[in-house]
Amino acid sequence: DGGITQSPKYLFRKEGQNVTLSCEQNLNHDAMYWYRQDPGQGLRLIYYSQIVNDFQKGDIAEGYSVSREKKESFPLTVTSAQKNPTAFYLCASSTGTGVYNEQFFGPGTRLTVL
Amino acid sequence: AQKVTQAQTEISVVEKEDVTLDCVYETRDTTYYLFWYKQPPSGELVFLIRRNSFDEQNEISGRYSWNFQKSTSSFNFTITASQVVDSAVYFCALSLGGSARQLTFGSGTQLTVLP
Numbered sequence: 001d002g003g004i005t006q007s008p009k010y011l012f013r014k015e016g017q018n019v020t021l022s023c024e025q026n027l028n029h030d031a032m033y034w035y036r037q038d039p040g041q042g043l044r045l046i047y048y049s050q051i052v053n054d055f056q057k058g059d060i061a062e063g064y065s066v067s068r069e070k071k072e073s074f075p076l077t078v079t080s081a082q083k084n085p086t087a088f089y090l091c092a093s094s095t096g097t098g099v100y101n102e103q104f105f106g107p108g109t110r111l112t113v114l
Numbered sequence: 115a116q117k118v119t120q121a122q123t124e125i126s127v128v129e130k131e132d133v134t135l136d137c138v139y140e141t142r143d144t145t146y147y148l149f150w151y152k153q154p155p156s157g158e159l160v161f162l163i164r165r166n167s168f169d170e171q172n173e174i175s176g177r178y179s180w181n182f183q184k185s186t187s188s189f190n191f192t193i194t195a196s197q198v199v200d201s202a203v204y205f206c207a208l209s210l211g212g213s214a215r216q217l218t219f220g221s222g223t224q225l226t227v228l229p
Contacts, residue, residue, distance in 0.1 A: 033216075040123070040221060041221050041222075042118070042205060042207075042218075042220050042221045043159075043205070043217070043219045045216045045217070048216065058216060059216075088157065090157075090158075092159075102161045103217065105159035105160075107156060107157055107158045110157075
């Protein structure tokens with residue numbers, strides 16, 4: 001079955017620690033995205049990548065980093081510089097980055113900073 | 115800058131009632147796309163519909179229908195004969211033409227359908 005997987009589903013982190021969220025897709029999609037969702041709010045774009053070895057900042061990139069070494073994988077690192085990292089993180093992918101390409105989403109990772 | 119407003123934070127209906135979720139958008143672009151996504155309790159967003167700015171025809175898909183009106187910058191979503199399984203958060207989103215590549219989401223409407 002084709003789809004997007006994110007792991008882990010729940011993640012706990014101590015303040016000051018970096019943590020990496022995994023996102024893998026087997027849809028052969030070129031574009032991948034990371035969004036952050038806070039309670040009662042819509043999704044906000046953190047980073048996106050159009051092709052391998054290329055990525056662009058979204059609206060709220062500060063305190064986050066990404067890599068795109070493989071087409072299937074787009075891991076997100078939440079660094080200690082992110083002041084309020086507790087949130088629900090969603091990864092998405094699409095066949096391209098054209099505005100007509102709907103995005104398909106993974107199940108999400110809920111990050112809690114203790 | 116573009117913006118999407120979903121003024122209804124929470125809606126509760128009894129099963130079999132019809133319900134309309136409102137979406138109002140703002141953009142100066144003439145080419146754009148509007149989307150609706152459903153987020154069930156599991157958390158994963160499910161794509162429901164895409165509509166481009168040049169197509170104002172209403173669309174019906176089973177119990178779902180969408181009313182796009184450029185004159186009022188609205189893209190409302192109606193569920194007919196609601197069911198408990200429709201309970202979810204529904205997001206409206208906007209994507210612009212040209213080189214823009216991101217979706218701007220509204221804050222979502224939590225729909226609860228009571229048995």
